[in-house]
Amino acid sequence: MARVERFLPSEEAADLLELVGDLADNELAPQVAGFEERAEFPREVLRTLGRAGLLGLPYPVEYGGGGQPYEVYLQVLEELARRWLAVAEAVSVHTLSAFPTYAFGTDEQKKRHLPDMLGGELLGAYCLSEPQGGSDAASLTTKATRDGDTYTITGTKAWITHARVADFYNVFCRTGGPGPKGISCVLVDAGTPGLEPQVAERTMGLRSSPVAQVVLDGVRVPAERLVGPEGGGFTIAMSALDSGRLGIAACAVGLAQAALDHASEYAKGRTQFGKPIIEHQGLGFLLADMATQVSAARALTLAAARLRDAGRPFGIEAAKAKLFATDTAMRVTTDAVQVLGGYGYVSEYPVERFMREAKVLQIVEGTNQIQRMVIARSLSRE
Structure with a gap:
């Protein structure tokens, strides 16, 4: 591969990029063609990257992250994408999925959830789009009704990367009236009853990256899983x-x-x-x-x-x-x-x-x- 001249902010960052390059050459490049042909998600490859500390790079060390600036994290993604785009996209989506809890969660939520999210074994998904509402996110219709200390969520999300393989889902849903101010964000575990990922879409490319609808049929989630204030979901998204x-x-x-x-x-x-x-x-x-x-x-x-x-x-x-x-x-x-x-x-x-x-x-x-x-x-x- 051609050498890319990079200006990196530290020797640690240079060592990290060298490690990522070696890992990508040895673990990613030899496997990509087979996984793409089989349309199979490389879950163990993601676990390998997680154990190498690559699933939480831009987050603080105190929560189990890598403590790296975004400038370095993005160059890691670039190196991964040079060998296998679906894996780089998976890291990007997982990093995005940890963001609501990190940036808007309470101290208790951060301490409870972030170490697992960033530790390398879990994989996240981000549920914003819907079948009739892609670019117009403020018009989403998935509804969460509160009853005491529980939310009940009903609706359908679409084009969800990591559907069927994710361990947790950030679900953006309507808890109030129409428009952006009625939207909230709720963190839902994959095994929650009523959360039903559908058959994966057959896509033009990125065939080793599963994308599917996620149906939420009366999913009951503790109110403590609300991330940020009620009605603050659009800002989070x-x-x-x-x-x-x-x-x-x-x-x-x-x-x-x-x-x-x-x-x-x-x-x-x-x-x-x-x-x-x-x-x-x-x-x-x-x-x-x-x-x-x-x-x-x-x-x-x-x-x-x-x-x-x-x-x-x-x-x-x-x-x-x-x-x-x-x-x-x-x-x-x-x-x-x-x-x-x-x-x-x-x-x-x-x-x-x-x-x-x-x-x-x-x-x-x-x-x-x-x-x-x-x-x-x-x-x-x-």
């Missing part, structure tokens, strides 16, 4: 997505880098008209543009991460990073197929899988049309 978008941007950078790596190696080894095709200007310039776009996406993503690490507003920059990095991944993976020609269109080479995988990154954590809306609204406020 949007705050979590700001960070989640950076995770998806980093995954996109890693996928695009993998496509560039494979296309470049192929172009150096393939000879036509008496010389390697990378020396033909038509392909050489195409690869140069791909490399430039990947570097730009990485820079934009890490710039937003540094704002987050500094405690400064970063939501708009996260939207820009998610928009640009995922559009870049789609463009670069498509160009990689073109570089390989007919070989790029067959499954013997991974670039066709990269191209299929890139598409979903333009959709999850808010479609790129939503990102443009967020950015445009910020400009109008200015």
